Every structure is written in C-alpha cells, then in structure tokens.
Amino acid sequence: MTAVQTRIPVADAPAEPNRLRRGLPRIVAVAVVLVLAAAPLFLAPFATTTLTRIVVFALFAVSLDLLVGITGLPSLGHAAYFGAGAYAAGWVSINVTAEAPVPLLVGAATGAVAAALTGWITVRTGGVFFLMLTLAIGETVQQLANTWEDATGGANGLTGVPSVRLAGEPLVNAGYLYWYVLAIGVVGFALVWLVARSPWGAALRGIRDNEPRMRALGYPTAVYKYAVFVLAGSVAGVAGSLLVAQQRLVTPADLSFLTSSFALLAVVIGGAGSLWGACLGAAVVVLVRETLGASLDGHGPLVLGLVFVLVVYLLPRGAAGLRWPRRDKGRST
Amino acid sequence: MLVSVLNGFAIGFLLFILAVGLSLVFGMMDVLNLAHGALFLGGAYLGAALAGSWGGFLAALAVAAVAGLAAGALLSLMTEPLRNRSHLDQALLTLGVAFVAAEALIIVFGDDPLSVPAPPGLDGSVTVLGATYPTYRLVLIGVGAVLAIVVHVVVERTRIGALVRATVADREMVAALGVDNRLVKVVVFGVGSLLATTAGVLGGPIYGARPGLDATVLILALVVVVIGGLGSVRGALLGALIIGQVDTLGRLLLPELASFVLFAALALVLVLRPQGILGGAGARAR
Numbered sequence: 001m002t003a004v005q006t007r008i009p010v011a012d013a014p015a016e017p018n019r020l021r022r023g024l025p026r027i028v029a030v031a032v033v034l035v036l037a038a039a040p041l042f043l044a045p046f047a048t049t050t051l052t053r054i055v056v057f058a059l060f061a062v063s064l065d066l067l068v069g070i071t072g073l074p075s076l077g078h079a080a081y082f083g084a085g086a087y088a089a090g091w092v093s094i095n096v097t098a099e100a101p102v103p104l105l106v107g108a109a110t111g112a113v114a115a116a117l118t119g120w121i122t123v124r125t126g127g128v129f130f131l132m133l134t135l136a137i138g139e140t141v142q143q144l145a146n147t148w149e150d151a152t153g154g155a156n157g158l159t160g161v162p163s164v165r166l167a168g169e170p171l172v173n174a175g176y177l178y179w180y181v182l183a184i185g186v187v188g189f190a191l192v193w194l195v196a197r198s199p200w201g202a203a204l205r206g207i208r209d210n211e212p213r214m215r216a217l218g219y220p221t222a223v224y225k226y227a228v229f230v231l232a233g234s235v236a237g238v239a240g241s242l243l244v245a246q247q248r249l250v251t252p253a254d255l256s257f258l259t260s261s262f263a264l265l266a267v268v269i270g271g272a273g274s275l276w277g278a279c280l281g282a283a284v285v286v287l288v289r290e291t292l293g294a295s296l297d298g299h300g301p302l303v304l305g306l307v308f309v310l311v312v313y314l315l316p317r318g319a320a321g322l323r324w325p326r327r328d329k330g331r332s333t
Numbered sequence: 334m335l336v337s338v339l340n341g342f343a344i345g346f347l348l349f350i351l352a353v354g355l356s357l358v359f360g361m362m363d364v365l366n367l368a369h370g371a372l373f374l375g376g377a378y379l380g381a382a383l384a385g386s387w388g389g390f391l392a393a394l395a396v397a398a399v400a401g402l403a404a405g406a407l408l409s410l411m412t413e414p415l416r417n418r419s420h421l422d423q424a425l426l427t428l429g430v431a432f433v434a435a436e437a438l439i440i441v442f443g444d445d446p447l448s449v450p451a452p453p454g455l456d457g458s459v460t461v462l463g464a465t466y467p468t469y470r471l472v473l474i475g476v477g478a479v480l481a482i483v484v485h486v487v488v489e490r491t492r493i494g495a496l497v498r499a500t501v502a503d504r505e506m507v508a509a510l511g512v513d514n515r516l517v518k519v520v521v522f523g524v525g526s527l528l529a530t531t532a533g534v535l536g537g538p539i540y541g542a543r544p545g546l547d548a549t550v551l552i553l554a555l556v557v558v559v560i561g562g563l564g565s566v567r568g569a570l571l572g573a574l575i576i577g578q579v580d581t582l583g584r585l586l587l588p589e590l591a592s593f594v595l596f597a598a599l600a601l602v603l604v605l606r607p608q609g610i611l612g613g614a615g616a617r618a619r
Contacts, residue, residue, distance in 0.1 A: 143592040302436035308429025
C-alpha cells in the first residue's frame with residue numbers, strides 16, 4: 001500500500017514540465033508555419049519555387065512515413081500513387097477544368113483508388129515481401145505511364161498543363177502558387193498527424209511492433225493496414241496534384257523507382273516514424289538534388305546511392321522506429 | 334506460337350540463373366540484395382565491351398565470373414554489420430550500392446543502349462519445326478538447362494549443398510554445430526553474384542545493355558523468387574520458367590499490358606499460395 005502511495009506523487013510530479021513540453025511543440029509548429037507562410041515576401045521567385053517543391057515533396061514523404069515509420073510497412077513503390085495522382089490531376093486540368101479543388105480531389109481519389117486496387121494484395125504480406133511487391137507495383141505503374149500514350153503522353157510526359165485556378169483566377173505568380181501549395185500541404189500534414197495520434201495510429205504502431213499480439217488482442221490488423229495503405233496513397237495523390245500544379249508537367253520519372261527512393265531517403269534521414277523528420281529530410285533531399293544535380297551532370301543517383309550507404313551505416317537511429325516481425329520467428333503464427 | 338514458347342524457355346532459363354542467387358542469399362541470410370540487377374547489368378556491359386568473337390565472349394564470361402565473385406564477397410562483407418538490423422536497412426544499403434554501380438556503368442559506357450553480338454556461328458538462325466529461330470537462343474536454352482541441373486545437383490545432392498540448405502532452414506542451429514556462418518554467407522553471396530553477372534553476359538545478345546535494364550531484370554528476378562518461394566532452388570526454376578512463358582506470351586498477345594500480365598500472375602500466386610509455389614511454411618514465417 002505504501003508503495004502505491006509513494007508512486008502516485010512520483011507520477012504526478014512531472015505533470016507540470018510535461019504540459020510545458022507538450023505546449024512547446026505547438027508553439028514551434030505555429031511559428032514554423034508562420035515563417036513558411038511569410039517566406040515568399042522575402043525570397044526571390046526562384047527560391048520560392050524551390051520552397052514550393054520542398055513542401056510538395058515533404059507532403060509526399062509524410063504520406064510514406066505513415067506507412068514506413070508508423071505502420072512498419074516499408075514501401076519501395078510509393079511514387080506510383082504520387083505519380084498517379086499527378087497524372088490524373090494533370091489530365092483533368094487539361095481536359096476538364098483546372099478550377100482549384102477539382103485537380104486536388106481527383107488526385108486524392110486517384111491515389112486512393114490506385115492504393116485500394118493494389119493494397120489488397122500488398123497488405124497480406126509483411127517485411128521483405130512487402131518491399132518486393134511494392135517495388136514490382138511501382139515498376140508496373142511506371143511502365144503503364146510509359147506505354148499508355150493516349151492518356152499519359154508516353155515517355156514525353158503530360159505537357160501543357162494549365163495553371164491551377166482559384167475562383168477563376170489562374171495562380172501564375174510563384175508566391176500565390178506557393179501559398180496554395182503550402183495551405184494544402186499544412187492541411188495534409190495535419191491530417192496525417194491527427195491519424196498518427198489517434199487510437200487508430202496507436203493501433204498501427206502496435207502492428208508495427210508486434211502484429212501477432214495485436215491480432216491476438218482482437219484488432220483486425222489486415223483491415224487497419226489496408227485502410228492506412230489507402231490513406232497514404234490518397235495523401236500521396238494530393239501531393240501529386242500539388243506537383244503538377246507546380247511544375248505543370250508530369251513525366252514517367254515522377255512515378256519512377258528513383259522518386260520512391262528519394263522519398264524513402266527523406267523518411268530515413270529524418271528518422272522513420274517522425275513526421276517532422278520526414279519534412280526536414282524532404283527539404284534536405286530537394287536542396288541537395290537541386291544544388292548538386294546541376295553540377296553533377298545528371299548523375300544524381302550516384303550521390304543518392306552514396307548517401308543511402310552512409311545513412312545506413314552512420315545514422316542507424318534514423319530507422320530506429322522500425323520493428324520487424326522477424327523477432328517472433330520462433331513462435332508459430 | 335512455337336517461337337514464343339521457345340523464347341519463353343530461353344528467358345526462363347536466363348531468369349533462373351539470375352534469380353537462384355537472389356533466392357539463396359535471401360533464404361539463407363535474410364538479405365534482400367537489390368544490387369542483383371546491377372550485377373546483371375555489369376555482365377551485360379562486359380559482354381558489350383568484349384564480345385564479338387568467341388575469344389571475346391569467353392573472356393567476357395570469365396571476367397564477369399571473377400568480378401561477380403568479388404562483388405558478391407564485397408556485398409556480403411558490407412551487409413555483415415547489418416545482420417541484426419531490419420530488412421529495410423539492408424535493402425537501403427544494397428539499393429545505394431545498386432545506384433552507385435549503375436551510375437558508374439553509365440559514366441564508363443555512356444547513356445546509349447548497346448547491342449551485344451552473339452558469338453560467331455551462333456548469330457544465325459535455324460529452322461525448328463518449320464519456324465526460323467535464332468541459334469543463340471536455342472544454345473542459351475541448352476546452356477541454361479545444363480546450369481540449372483548443375484546448380485540443382487550441387488544444392489540438393491552434395492555436402493556443400495546440404496550445408497547451404499541447412500543454413501536456409503535454421504541458421505542458428507548450423508552455427509551451433511560449429512560451422513562458420515559468415516564463410517557460408519560469403520561463398521553463397523559470391524556464387525549468387527557470379528551467376529548474376531554470368532547471366533548478364535549470356536543475356537546480352539537478347540536484352541542488350543542499356544541504362545534501366547538493371548531495374549527491369551531485378552523486378553523479373555524478384556517476381557520469380559516470390560512466385561517460386563524464397564530460398565528454394567526448385568522454386569526458382571519453376572518460377573523462372575513460368576515467368577519466362579507468361580512474359581513472352583504477354584508481350585505477344587497483349588503488348589500494351591505485358592507488365593500487368595506479369596503482375597496478375599504474381600497476384601494470383603500470392604493470393605492462392607502466399608509463401609510461393611514451392612516455398613515451405615518456414616519461408617512464410619520470415
């Protein structure tokens with residue numbers, strides 16, 4: 001009894017610092033969003049465009065982190081849903097309307113449908129099978145983008161996409177476009193963050209750490225994994241629609257294995273499971289690619305490959321959030 | 334139709350040579366080697382650089398074999414510190430190596446697709462049951478079949494093969510019996526990589542050598558391994574022959590959707606038998 005009584009004050013004592021610690025990230029988050037929103041007022045148009053690309057890529061990386069870091073599903077083909085959303089948003093902008101919410105919603109729906117069509121088979125597997133299957137799906141979708149010329153423009157890509165229109169006004173100005181992308185990006189990030197914090201997110205972390213136990217506790221783990229796969233595909237589709245709003249062009253390279261790897265690199269650099277980390281990682285990846293890519297004469301993958309090797313050896317904590325079902329290999333499943 | 338079936342066999346045996354290394358390395362060591370496609374591409378470029386005469390072709394094979402063995406040993410040593418880390422880390426490492434290797438090959442050999450000539454005497458075509466067919470592909474079927482038998486006999490009938498299979502089944506138990514796991518791993522990794530580079534040289538006259546080929550063959554090999562069952566030689570052979578036929582038939586009948594036919598086959602197998610056609614229950618537990 002005394003033991004219990006002494007424990008209660010100990011548990012209560014850090015409550016005050018905890019509240020502070022809980023409040024601080026909120027202040028930082030608001031400050032970061034404000035700084036980001038004010039950035040185009042101080043930056044040259046080119047820098048604003050780079051910042052736009054970072055926000056687009058960050059949202060894509062966050063959607064991947066939902067799979068890799070939160071749920072422990074390592075996808076090597078997530079660009080398929082990003083690219084599918086971009087193609088669909090671009091196609092709608094050209095052929096139907098570029099009025100603001102339409103390309104966005106079409107991108108989200110396409111990403112979700114693509115993920116729903118492929119997810120029912122990928123979430124049946126785990127670990128290395130999931131890696132292989134997502135890789136195969138990504139390549140398949142890229143080949144489709146290359147060969148289905150009527151809809152995608154083949155290897156040349158989908159060109160001549162008009163600017164996104166907001167209430168009839170095309171967003172040509174780099175700053176306005178940036179605010180549009182930032183607003184959607186913040187909403188998307190908040191959505192993923194809320195999911196990660198929700199009981200569903202807690203269940204997903206449980207699945208990551210020990211799926212058989214979660215199943216034994218009565219969680220329908222396959223349904224949970226399928227739902228998060230579709231959600232991640234949908235958010236990636238939104239990011240794709242932002243991509244096409246920014247570069248007004250989609251090529252098969254946007255849904256290539258390389259793009260998937262860049263996103264995975266962003267997640268791993270930032271530390272899988274940390275959504276903020278994924279955003280920071282995305283910023284690093286985009287900046288390195290834009291500044292080094294030109295000077296390296298298109299041999300970006302060389303740098304990417306070296307960074308991968310270095311990150312794996314030097315930043316093992318970056319991927320520390322991942323737990324694999326192989327630790328319960330001895331048990332019968 | 335006959336031509337397509339023969340093509341399917343030629344590509345099937347080529348895929349087997351490629352995939353068996355991937356399958357054994359994964360089955361034994363839990364390492365998913367995403368640099369496997371880059372090894373194939375290295376072999377293909379070697380073939381493009383050296384082939385043209387019999388001497389050149391054989392030299393390309395020999396150089397590819399040695400280089401593959403060395404590269405495999407190196408990869409094995411590089412993945413050793415990651416033994417207790419996640420699959421993702423190992424995949425990222427081999428992926429990084431694959432990017433570096435593929436870019437290095439592009440820097441050396443250029444961006445343009447290179448064609449690889451078949452050795453003299455095999456570059457013509459012969460008549461098979463009324464259809465003309467390239468001689469080289471017929472020879473490839475023969476060579477592939479012989480290699481498949483050799484690998485099968487070595488793995489299933491010899492002492493070394495027994496050791497490899499035992500390591501696939503239960504690594505810790507083999508280690509407890511006093512066998513140095515790391516040595517087995519280096520050897521299997523080396524031989525698997527040797528087979529991949531050799532397949533690159535052999536496949537050169539069919540696929541050529543071009544940037545992006547590494548990803549294409551890596552996907553084919555992964556599909557083969559998943560369909561056949563990880564860690565199983567017979568599974569790899571069966572998977573390779575099935576995928577060879579499915580892929581060539583798909584390209585013939587539905588050229589626009591060939592990659593989807595491949596994916597559909599993969600999906601079908603995974604729905605009916607998630608552990609692969611010949612994969613044991615153990616393969617699934619991983």
